[in-house]
Amino acid sequence: MFGWEYPPLHLGGLGVACQGLVRGLLGNGVKVTLVLPHESETSDTEVRFPTDEFVQKLRVCSMLQPYSTFESFEADIRKVPKNKKDVYGDNLGEAISNYTEMSVKMTEDLNPDVVHCHDWMTYEAGRRAAAHHQVPLVAHIHATELDRTNHAPNEYIYQRERMGFEAANRIIAVSNYTKNVLIEHYGIAQEKISVVHNGSADMAPSHELLEFKRTQKKQHPLVLFLGRLVTQKGAVQFLEMASIVHQTKPEVNFVMAGDGHMFEELVDLSCKLGLQDSVIFAGKVGSMEASQLYTQADCFVMPSISEPFGLVALEAISHGTPVILSRQSGAAEVIEDCFTVDFWDTAKMADCVLTILREEPLAHQLRSYAPRILNKLTWQHQASHVQSVYTDLIHC
């Protein structure tokens, strides 16, 4: 399995999903060798990554990071001390080819039944490894370039994705939403795509927590956004919604947790909307802080413009927080006890927030019913779907 990021070294949902899937597969008795572009301290499974010694031998190493674009990669390169710079490629394209070469090399001695790769950066490695071992290739898609760029894709990345989809014997999409993107915008045949929704390792909220939330009285209710501050995540829509809520209920506070290139623009916008005393920018939060924010929030809003899945929705639910989800998301397909709205309909989004804040029976029901999904969507269970894709491919 060619991975990309893996906890504790991860930026977004992909690392979490990858770990969940690996653990689920292992739990179902599947042997997994994971190849990562960086060192990992995990004890989950056998992990192969380029060691110094190996790099010496190959004289290349990658500094791949998830969510890279050419621009941000160059920024990273600039951060590397001058004398080390020659170890890394000069641009993203070269870095990937280095990663690919090493990954394939490192796995030559293995004898896999299936090669499984996650998102575009690993597709070429997957393709070559599958060809080398003459086994089926599974391309897992967690987020497409179209999701990340609001349909203004980097041509190089888009082509990489297409190459991977075409080379794969089967594609696993994390939602029907993503499956439709692949069919409509990548021209992939639908028979080739299996949908396996992400799982969750989160626990349902305790009875005590739910009781506490039911009985507490707050002067300043809190509405939470958690995600990178980029167009894709609907950060602007969140502020528009906040402004409408503010007009009816000025005592409501809004927290935007996460960082991203839109930070300054969003601070500006929040001031323009008169929300300077109501919106708090929390910056990038660690898992402890995130957990605290989820618990404190009276309502979690995920207004993404295009969200292949949206694991944050499940995280919020596991903290007993009602969620409002963009209809343009995979999570909205599987979570029953929530509000769903189109990302552009910020007036309706605001109305849902206000209704949840006004109607305690509704909030209580959303808090206590929504976690039922966590028992259904375990990684063990979702991994069994992935496993049956493997079985299918091996036997046909």
Added chain:
Amino acid sequence: MNPRICFYFQVHQPYRLRDLRITEVGHGDVDYFDNTKNGEIFRKVAEKCYLPANALMLEMLENHPDFHISYSLSGVFLDQCKEYGPDVLESFQKLAATGKVEFLAETYYHSLASVVSLEEYCEQVTKHVRAIEELFGMTPTVFRNTELIYNNEIAQIARLMGFNGIISEGADAMLQGRNPNDPFRPPTFRLPASREKIVRKHRPLPKRARDIAVLLKNYKLSDDVAFRFSDKSWVGYPLDAHTFTDWLMNSGGQSVNLFMDYETFGEHQWEDTGIFDFLRSLPAIWQERGIKAVTPSQIIADWNKDHAHVYDVHDSISWADMERDLSAWTGNHIQDAALQSIYTLEHQVKMTGNEKLIEAWRKLLTSDHFYYMCTKYWSDGDVHKYFSPYESPYEAYRRYSHALADLRSRLSA
């Protein structure tokens, strides 16, 4: 002796709510209901079901002397007829003119009042009885409660109201192996004096009935038509009118009660399933084989109450969902909150004497609003989703809670 057949059809349309917003609450004359959507749905069902089905019924009633049918038309359905379908109302009046159609009494607003507020319950039944008299020139003598919600007390109250018959679900647990095709009677007991007094005060009919017969839905044979008719995975598919008649004849008892939604014809089962042809062929087959289709009152007229078994129902039953209880409308937090909040306003709303306000409040009592808030995803969720005009139970509650909030603000103004 061959059993007789008793057809009864429920005809009902709720007033669905508009996409209300919190910003509208308390801003004066807010209309809660989605007139466009209600009109559209009414016309769609009228074209697919009411008009063609009524035409077919008229043809069968005119051609077959031993063919009778019965309906319960909810008051809110009749109101929508006036708004969106005078042609539909007229076609029902034509059926009434044959003298072979019985109209049953029910709560005007198709409400859950029977299990919440006795006074409102009696008032709604009275309003419905008057409406049927006015539109069809006959006084109902048989009662059927919203979605066949039934318990011993409801039966006794119906008797005190003056009805000599009541319709109920033939639930296995209550039947205990007995045949639903025989009329039953409720256990005899007296209501508390205070409750009897309320019924007396708002009685829809001149005097209480001595006895009341309980006619039970034969759910197996009813659902063969209503739910399974077009189900290709069903062992009985395709259902043939002769085979179905065999089943009816073999089921014994005095009358096979086939109770179902009228929308079965043309709406739940589309015309291309052959449901109309199936229905059309029944009376001739029945005539040939000596089977009569009668109304509930005809069964009750021939009823020997001394031989009747007791149908003993302590906890309410209904014809809804697998559970056949009240869980389609009550039980989760949002349903209970909505139900409690709306009935809490009863006294205040009535005290205003404001007809428009009372009317808006009563339209919010319609059981469908609570049905749409049901979250039983695991069993009958798909059925609830099929019937719901909203995208989720929470959307149903969002709209309802805004209507409630506005109603409250109008009361405090």
